[in-house]
Amino acid sequence: METFDSYDPGDFYDELIDAEGHARPGARLLVNKINSLPTGDLTMRQKAAEALLLKMGITFNVYGRDEGTEKIFPFDIIPRIVAAGDWEQIESGLKQRIFALNAFIQDIYNGKQILKDKVVPEELILTSRTYRKECEGFTPPRGIWCHVTGTDLVRDRDGRFYVLEDNLRCPSGVSYVLENRQVLKRTFPQVFEASRVRPVDDYPSKLLEMLSYLAPEHVQAPTIGVLTPGIYNSAYFEHSFLSQQMGVELVEGQDLVVADGFVHMLTTKGLKRVDVLYRRIDDDFIDPQVFRPDSLLGVRGLIGVYKAGRVAMANAPGTGIADDKVIYAYVPKIIKYYTGQEAILPNVPTYICGDPADRAYVLAHLDQLVVKAANESGGYGMLVGPHASAAERDAFAAKIQAEPRNYMAQPTISLSRVPTIVGDRIEGRHVDLRPYVLFGEEIYVQPGGLTRVALTKGSLVVNSSQGGGSKDTWVLGGETITS
């Protein structure tokens, strides 16, 4: 049955249903609505939502199968609902964290005071693959490095939110937040309206405001572009979507040239100067003259123009140093160092394999821990101890011993769950939450974010490349209606 009558929240924190099986206050309207639907109606709504996404062309190619096979990024129509009180803590915690990380990056490339004060070990920074020597002594426009962040949060069995990862380079997924919302407004219009869900649609205009804020001061009406690797990139849809929503050019590396000390687009009327680039290409590929010489995606000479202050870039090259997964362990200290406050959002406890005592603990408890490489993303380079075979654990132990600096480990978190449609039933599936933060004139946290859901029963891996899907995230306004 597609109702909550036989739903089992299990031994986890369930985002919609409490331990006694009752709907949480903010979820009552939705749960009642779903329970009142005629048999088959919920599945029908799910199918309609999928058809809508396919029609909008929000698809990715499936390689290695029949040519032309395309799939939508899996989407589940039962939303995740975040109470106003929970959101307040997330919002203030993220603002604090991003402020501190930005100060940290500025310090690392200018003066290195935090290293001199021995809060963060110097050698950790200098050995990080994401440390960019080219950025030393440089201050980006307005002193902002990490303009766009997507921080991964998880909620443990105790109901508390923890920061799992900082994504300060090119976090993707915000377009799904916006599109999922479009779809859900059509799926549950009355419940949506009555629940007073906070809008997410502001994001493109906030992004545009932030990008305009970065333009060189003498430029009145800056020309802004979104720099994409091109249509074969898995996030291409998002690049195109954001530039369309902001009304700015979507450019590829081949559309740009450096001439006369400025960056220009090649247009039908000749060259046109570009003032701000929201670049969605990694540091490594952005300028073959400075970074990887074999890159065909970037623009030769771009970094030179950037350092001369004649083009602004978001995010700034070099921010990767602060989302190194080992540096992550020091973020609570970093927050304390730059703000004088304790972190509002705690870290997941972390063992640093470069530390001998921690390493010994990790190697002895591999079957209980999640081990991650410092600079991988997308769920790669990762060992989920409890689910791995003995052979996989041994292989990983060897990697850790060979290159301890490059690994950290965390206890397995019992990720919270959200009811999810599975065939003709509703079952709990594990989720995380990625809110998006913009750092411009002020710090803005989009009220919502991408809820990623592990669709495989029992799985804790929510990455889209590993069988994950997404849900709409409803952040409720101040007063919750309980009727």
Next chain:
Amino acid sequence: MLSRVANSIYWMCRYIERAENVARFISVNLNLVLDMPSEKGKHWEPLVMTTGDQAFFDKHHPDYNRETVIRFLTFERNYPNSILACVAAARENGRSIREIISSEMWEHLNTFYLELADAKSPRFALEDPHRFFKIIQMRSHLFTGLMDCTMSHGEAWNFARIGMMIERADKTSRILDVKYFMLLPQAELVNTPIDNIQWTAVLKSASAFEMFRKAHHHITPRGVANFLIFDSQFPRSIRHCISKAMVCLHRIGGSAPGSVHNEAEKRLGRLEADLAYTDIDEVVHQGMHEYLDNLQTRLNRVDMAIGTTFFNLKPLIETATNEQ
């Protein structure tokens, strides 16, 4: 606008127009077969000839029967001018400029492709071809309509129109070229009303039958050729396509009619003038095939001039920078 974007929108529209023309040629041929059952089996080869890709067909298929030709022209992914390949290419171009075109256009183009690529489509096409190819043509018309009604008529739109007009002129010239050659072995019969069914089919291949009748009543080879090449009002005549493309080109460059700013305007302008000051008797005298062949070459040169004027700035810039 970005050169790459202009290039993509130009090609997006060329591909859609190409797909529509192939669908119409197949439709008309299906009707012709019904009217001339005795010549069954001879009707499918000219259809492939019209595309100019006979060599490609011969390499992959042993003979010209109905099913093979329909599958080839409609669904063969490896053949770049099949309807499916054209719509796929239009969609990939559309995807790369989806922030430029309207959502309505993109969603329509996306659905157009997804339905055509569906595994059930080939069966539908072979079992009910009249309906199937009608749908393809209507899809193309709907796309053009959406483009006119949901997208600002600015620079991007003008590039789109040029692509469509040049493709259309090319296709009209090809159908006329192939049919004229086949149906009129002796030039002296040019004024005689012969082989009505076949010449009607030629007109229908360009959706021109009814409009021709209103203007000229009797069908003669000369009349048909005159109409398809020189009529100033019929939307698929070569002359009309070229002058519409010229209007768009002037709008892009901001130049007044009659003035010339770049290579593309020069070449297209000359072609437009020639079409305005040539008449059908000169063409018949010179030889229809020679004339149309030359016309197609000139259309290709216009296409190249548009490319070097607007789309491929990089080589020019690199040369310029090296000299400093």
